[in-house]
Amino acid sequence: MTDSLSELLKDIDLSADVFFTGGLCGLQGAERLEMASHLHFLKSGAMTVLSPTDELSLTAPCVIFIPDGGEHRLRIDGPDDAELVCATITFNAWQKARLVEILPRYVTVDASQEASLAGTIHHLFVEAFGKGEGRGLIINRLTDIFMVQLMRYVLDQGIISATDLAASSHNVLGPLMAELKARPADNWTVEQMAEKAAMSRSKFAALFKDIVGKAPMDYLTDIRIGKAQTLLRNNRPVALVANEVGYDDSSSLNRAFKKRLGTTPKQWLKSLLGKEG
Template identity: 40%
Template sequence: MENIATILRKISIKADVFFSGKLCGIQSFEGDRNGHLHLLKSGELTLLAGENSKWVVTEPSVIFMPGPTPHRILSSEDEVPELVCANVIIESVDKKLLLEAIPDVLILPLTLHQDIGRTAEWLFEEAFSQSVARLAMIDKLSEMFLLQVLRYALDNQMVKGGVLAALTHPQLAKVIAAIHTSPHSAWTVDGLADVAAMSRSKFATLFRETVGTTPNDYITDMRIALAKELLSDNVPVSVVANRVGYEHASALARVFRKRLGTSPKSWMKNRE
């Protein structure tokens, strides 16, 4: 968990509570770009996600969807559910691989997972408090909640792959840590294989099968995500290029065009 915590420290997590009360009828969450966190405090509900996934939740539970999973919540007529709902916004250089590693839907009864339930309840309490530190508390509790969920997924062999799976592998964990510690280094597959103390071919195969992408593509995706963060902070393109491992701004621009179909400057303009 130490390596996971290191990566989580670089993640921006925000929870935006938008509903609290008794839910009647059907609530749809379609086409949303955010994740969702629902706390069923009492009552009963039916959760529909995707084409064929259906869950009936009959006890107080945390329902967590880390990514933008379209879903609907149907309330029970006999046991009207009392819910607290929040959008969850995760920003990280590893966001894509983090989300791919966690199940699309996690339903955690509070009786079985008290730590996660307590954190969720505390998060929602802060959301409706009048404290001057309210927003800071919500962000910190969101980070704690996600770390607890990741630990639960790892402990219960629920990780589907991605960077989380790599962090549970003793040799790949060293590689991921090295890349994140020095993203600007001129990494090669041979060099990363040396960090893992493996042959080049064995390392390349293990990395691709575990993480779901090649070492070079992982590095490129991470550098682009890191570049976006720096550009969003108004760091000049030439400085950003050097910080993420490219000699010149033109080299970063080529990578941007290849992966995103636009230049760094155009990306910034479209973002405004």
């Protein structure tokens, strides 16, 4: 039986470095990391993660992974110190960029509710707050293991797809797919994509289908539809949305929606608003 997650992760070069274990109080800062991500394990207490744009409150036991390594502060809430293990997770530059593309701003896990992760977290806390010889090395190795489990968790929960994870770890397709997501309105062709990948059209198309599981233009359509849905939720007119995601007019967007979702943009939005209401 093929272990698809191992196949996907074997090419991701990550290393964990635990730089703090112990109790915190008050307000503590964490600087921006260019080549790494932040990972915090909250053993006890409560805290709020503060960034320049948002904040997130957490209670123990839980874990928060911050893929972009962005600057933030930890505000310890309540009268007691919070017990924490803090680590940096280093990737190579393009792998981090791809993970930032596909993962949400924060990945949080309630350790009390996720049995698949609880064992590793428990052992990590035992080592972090113990005094055994070799604890530093063990903590780093446990954190490596936890990161693999965390990626399995985000796959199982549907936070990301195996397709996106596979592409994010591919040195040819990863950068290209990031470009497609950044500029879906461009007049892309398979020939242009192949040129970006420095491959022949036929080899590129075969590689893309093998790694991603669908043809390049089908993947681009999915990106365009996804962006269109976001814009429609923000009350953008259908005609303008069509132009912003790469279609000549609203009729073209209607056809793409009907083919993918079985409904028109306006019908889809009406159904969505009805469910939310």
